[in-house]
Amino acid sequence: MKESAYRESVHAFSAAMCALKNHDPAQALPLMRESVAACPVSLHHELARRLYWLSMVLFKLGRDGPAVKALASAQKLDRRGHGRAMYNRKVNGYGMLRASCTEHDDYKAFFAIQVRRYLSGVPSRRFASQEELEEILKLIAAAWVSLGKSKTQPAGSCADKLDAFREVQIDFPTLRASSAPFGAMARTLTANFHTGEQVYADSRCPCGSGLAYSRCCGRVRMPFELDQG
Numbered sequence: 001m002k003e004s005a006y007r008e009s010v011h012a013f014s015a016a017m018c019a020l021k022n023h024d025p026a027q028a029l030p031l032m033r034e035s036v037a038a039c040p041v042s043l044h045h046e047l048a049r050r051l052y053w054l055s056m057v058l059f060k061l062g063r064d065g066p067a068v069k070a071l072a073s074a075q076k077l078d079r080r081g082h083g084r085a086m087y088n089r090k091v092n093g094y095g096m097l098r099a100s101c102t103e104h105d106d107y108k109a110f111f112a113i114q115v116r117r118y119l120s121g122v123p124s125r126r127f128a129s130q131e132e133l134e135e136i137l138k139l140i141a142a143a144w145v146s147l148g149k150s151k152t153q154p155a156g157s158c159a160d161k162l163d164a165f166r167e168v169q170i171d172f173p174t175l176r177a178s179s180a181p182f183g184a185m186a187r188t189l190t191a192n193f194h195t196g197e198q199v200y201a202d203s204r205c206p207c208g209s210g211l212a213y214s215r216c217c218g219r220v221r222m223p224f225e226l227d228q229g
Helices: 003-021 025-037 044-060 064-077 082-090 102-119 130-149 158-167
Strands: none
Touching (some): 102 130, 102 158
16 A cells, blocks of 8 residues: 555544544544545554444444444454453444343344344345335244243353254245245354364354454344445
């Protein structure tokens, strides 16, 4: 990267921080994105710092999904920086934004898994209407209540609960043309590239972050987190 381009990214970062101090996160966002995009990957600590502040801007704008995504990237680059400390404070055992109580954390993970399973069976991978969204949300909520009343209600670690949540197969109706049968989204088996060993939810993440896989590269992502951060 040319030195002039990096200097411009430094100016963009400074301008973004000024906008943030002036309580204008909307103005700060494009500047912070520019500073992140132009920062060399080789500058781990600097890139982690900018990603951390990008996440803070996104949190202030109420864009929690992209904010957690940026924060997750920051903590991978700098295990002892502000990003890791904030990640541990804001993110639960599923790698999602921490809710007010454990039950809400569990439901968010269950919800995300089931919505992704439904969307994997429709061509656009998106809801076509508000009515479709509401119908699917009702089915997921009903399945959650039923799971809570059953004797098989999951307990224990987040890794154990994830296994149980993925076993729940909701009979989604055919609301529109499908590209694959509902529930056809198979569980992905992850392996450590270097050792060849299978990676489980509570295994140490192969990326070297030091976190459990379920809180790092294998974290549960909300469907809407695919939006650009």
